[in-house]
Amino acid sequence: MRFASPTWLWAARDMLRHPSEAILTALALISVIVVAAVPMLLSHGLSNTAQRLLDSGPSLVVRKLAAGHWLPMPVEDGVKAAESVTGVLSAVPRIWGVVGGPESVTTVMGVSESDVQTLKRFSDLTKSPARGEAFIGPGVLSASSNGDKVEELLLLNGQKELSVKVGKIFSGKNSMVVHDIILLHESDARKLLGLEKGFSSDLAIHVFHEQEADAIIPDLLDAFPWPVAITTKQDTLKIYTASGDRRAGLIYLALIPSLLGLALIVTAGYRGTRSRFYEAGLLKSLGWTSQDIVGFFMCKAALIAFPSVSLGITLAYALVYWPAVSWPAYLFFGWQNNPPGLYLNSSGSFGILIQVSAGILVPYLAANLWPAIKNATADPHVLLQAEGKM
């Protein structure tokens, strides 16, 4: 008995007197916490992770524009024009496009010789895609897992049809980056996308200072001898953040019933404690002070609330940050099957959990504290007269 004072023991004993009430309250609290915390964590995790990952990507993407459609970018002229702008570190031509894959639409990227050297640095990539070979993301073939079906042939439908052999399947841990991406040899990609030699899909531009990316856009527009459209990293990030927020906003619709749930929990807590006036009167007659009675009711409320909130936040955290969690992509990003597993960055999430917990705990504890104080400060004679009215 050294681990708990008699008041706490009595509070736990009191829970055993009404176990179903305690269990229902706990379940309701857990549900409300989960519904409230998941959208906030998801939104936070998505924007955090997108920010971290895209920091490694190009600052700007430049595409050649014609009236109502895109044009292939002449590599030599484009790179020359881009690199003539002060502040541009490098301009890299990209060969990519969206083609029909074996199961759904996929993104194809042509890997140039210079990319190959970089790709070879990865421990799990010992070679670059050869002609007729494809390195595919884990989501390109839904039935495949890492290392399986490497001999399978992929039929891709772009400007032309192309059949390639699967040489490598990226690890599921890279899902957020290459889930439905197919890396092809540059010549295969050109053939598939109908892109002639000397042209690229666009230019990826790296700048000296990330903060200056927006500032050099006018210079870049001037530098190119043809109309171009420029997308910045910040634009892309805004899309992710806004998209994540908008979708998370849908979950907030679920907050309406959860707020009603919280209101019911608070009301039930209030009424539950208030309806104990007879017992409060009896306890006062037996020598319990007002402080003892308030302490007892608060101990009981805490015994229910704190474990429930802890369980709730853990559940919400696991739902969002569990490695390779795939339900958000399935539910909010339009994946029909085989959605990518998300590996979200959880830094800063504890603060959100504290906020959500406080938002639930404070009204619940207040709903128990107020009637407990009212009970405890009333005249015991009045309280005792309530016998049988419970």
Added chain:
Amino acid sequence: MERVQCVNVSLIISLSGHAEKSIIHRVKAEFNAGQMSLITGVTGAGKSTLLHILAGIIRPTEGEVIVDDQKVSRWMAYHRDRWRKKVGIIFQQPHLLNDLTVFENVCLPLIPQKMPMQTIRKKAFHALDCLGLSHMVGERVTALSGGERQQISIARAIVSGPELILADEPTAHQDMENVTRLMDVFEHHKRKNTVVIVASHDPRIVESRRFNACFNIENGTLEKVQ
């Protein structure tokens, strides 16, 4: 505690309209430590109300309850709580919590007393044992007779070693053996310098001749008869 005094204690309650009724009328009495006092009177005479006033459950509308020169009836709520800690009260109705066991009901007054649970258990067991109830510690109170329930409430009143014991019809539904045992328990506490006040009109108690002082209450007016 040396003595408990009632100085012109009155209780007037408001009825419907502007009517008022005097329940207790200018009661003057003195109850000393180490003495056992009996208050008799017909049903409705005001015995229970007087005990409730002494226990700090009801505040008198006039007069004072003075304990060792302190006007406890005028104390604010916080201090009245402290006063009630020193009182062990046996209600006319047992007022037990039905979904608890006998033992747990007896433990109730000890829970907030900041003592280890093992001590609480020992004290509760001892109180039950004094009244010969140790065989029913694990019983649910719903399974007990009226007399047994009253005995449990007596054990609950004495478990914390109170300085003032107030017993309201403690022998209701009790056989002679239990009455004798109960009087022995009160005697025991009296010897420990406790103020014991029993309100009863049970002839077995009235004729027991174990009381140091006897009062009769009639229409709210207390009169010392012995």
Added chain:
Amino acid sequence: MLFREKKWSAKAVLLQKMQQHSFCTSQPCDRFDLSRKIILSLFGITLLCLTLVLLDVHLRTPGNHEEQIIQAINLSNLSIVPSGRPLRHPEGVIPSVNLKFSPSLGSIMINAEYLLLNPPQYSKSYSIP
């Protein structure tokens, strides 16, 4: 001395009686032991949950493979949105064509994926450029 002996013997009798009764028998006379176990369990659950979350938040180290891949192939987007959607390829959206698209409005637009997956004859797909 006599008083102390008397007190000791009274204690011994009480302890003997307590042991004879339900403290040690199968039917418990109170549920405080169970209550204590409940408190310990609830405290344990709370502590475990908070520790797990805190540890995960602080010890989780994101792998750098993803960044290296992005760097190597100059990716400007993530694979969170399926291929073919403007949200996936914002650089592929033609500015002169109003797709009712804006970062703040989201994807209220032609469902490219549906069109790509359900063409009358699924032989070719659009590609950029």
